[in-house]
Amino acid sequence: MHHIYCPYCEETREEEEYSYTGEAHIERPKDPAAISDEAWADYLFFRSNPRGIHHEMWYHAAGCRRYFNVTRNTQSYQIHETYKMGELPTITAASLDQAAPQGDAS
Amino acid sequence: MTNSTSTQATDIMESPLHNHVAHTNADNAGVVMSEDKFRGHLNLRGNPQDADFMAAVASVLSVPLPTAPNTSARAGDTVAYWLCPNEWLLIVASGTQGQVENALRQAVADKGGNQHIAVTDVSSAQTLVNLSGSGVEQLLQKSTVYDCHEANFPAGKVVQTTFAKTGTTICKLADGSVDLVIRRSFSDYFFLWLQDASEEYGLHIA
Numbered sequence: 508m509h510h511i512y513c514p515y516c517e518e519t520r521e522e523e524e525y526s527y528t529g530e531a532h533i534e535r536p537k538d539p540a541a542i543s544d545e546a547w548a549d550y551l552f553f554r555s556n557p558r559g560i561h562h563e564m565w566y567h568a569a570g571c572r573r574y575f576n577v578t579r580n581t582q583s584y585q586i587h588e589t590y591k592m593g594e595l596p597t598i599t600a601a602s603l604d605q606a607a608p609q610g611d612a613s
Numbered sequence: 614m615t616n617s618t619s620t621q622a623t624d625i626m627e628s629p630l631h632n633h634v635a636h637t638n639a640d641n642a643g644v645v646m647s648e649d650k651f652r653g654h655l656n657l658r659g660n661p662q663d664a665d666f667m668a669a670v671a672s673v674l675s676v677p678l679p680t681a682p683n684t685s686a687r688a689g690d691t692v693a694y695w696l697c698p699n700e701w702l703l704i705v706a707s708g709t710q711g712q713v714e715n716a717l718r719q720a721v722a723d724k725g726g727n728q729h730i731a732v733t734d735v736s737s738a739q740t741l742v743n744l745s746g747s748g749v750e751q752l753l754q755k756s757t758v759y760d761c762h763e764a765n766f767p768a769g770k771v772v773q774t775t776f777a778k779t780g781t782t783i784c785k786l787a788d789g790s791v792d793l794v795i796r797r798s799f800s801d802y803f804f805l806w807l808q809d810a811s812e813e814y815g816l817h818i819a
């Protein structure tokens with residue numbers, strides 16, 4: 508079981524209280540009519556499935572019933588950080604690569 | 614058979630745990646359950662950064678709205694629970710929820726009237742249950758995923774979590790007992806769980 512920090516409750520709670528709700532930071536096209544079917548389908552259906560750092564949304568279903576963002580490693584399940592909706596992650600795949608430029612697998 | 618006195622609404626109303634009153638009454642029970650029936654439950658939503666909204670609510674309620682996460686405020690029969698940054702549960706004296714609801718709407722309208730707020734009467738959807746006794750701490754450890762040790766769960770703290778996998782709002786009181794807000798639709802399930810989980814401590818329905 509994960510212990511996940513809810514940025515709204517400001518507490519670490521059990522995974523049982525949460526549910527996973529998909530990839531974060533997906534922006535709806537400003538003018539859907541102006542873009543191609545391919546671009547619209549890409550927005551609607553296609554999600555990245557990275558091995559490693561993934562930014563995703565979680566829902567505090569049994570708690571404050573708020574959505575928030577989680578940066579999680581899909582390989583190790585390690586949660587690097589959680590942050591509120593509208594905020595940007597401080598830890599990304601690029602920032603971790605910079606910290607370990609030799610391509611260290613750890 | 615006729616009754617000359619008028620029947621009060623509460624005489625014919627059945628609380629969610631109505632059928633379980635005096636169901637189990639152990640001697641020297643380690644867990645005492647009492648249902649605080651027919652309290653007025655109001656769900657309030659508004660922007661805590663809006664000084665007008667906070668002032669309007671403060672003018673109606675005898676308690677200030679708690680703005681720190683997982684906190685509560687109480688004065689007499691009125692309790693305000695923090696639910697999320699812009700949502701509170703107000704528990705008021707039985708029968709006054711309609712007046713409080715109207716007073717809140719009026720007070721907010723008087724302060725400008727263009728704020729997005731919501732006041733919802735949820736009294737019939739849920740009920741307030743108090744659990745006390747020496748076995749309560751262990752009972753909570755069996756029932757909820759939340760860490761209810763007093764270091765993590767001091768008096769006045771309120772958390773929404775799961776109790777036997779059902780959504781519950783738990784508040785620790787100054788006397789060491791806990792108040793649970795449970796759903797009406799889960800009340801039978803809640804009671805059966807409670808009966809089972811409290812078997813070794815003994816259960817008394819107050």
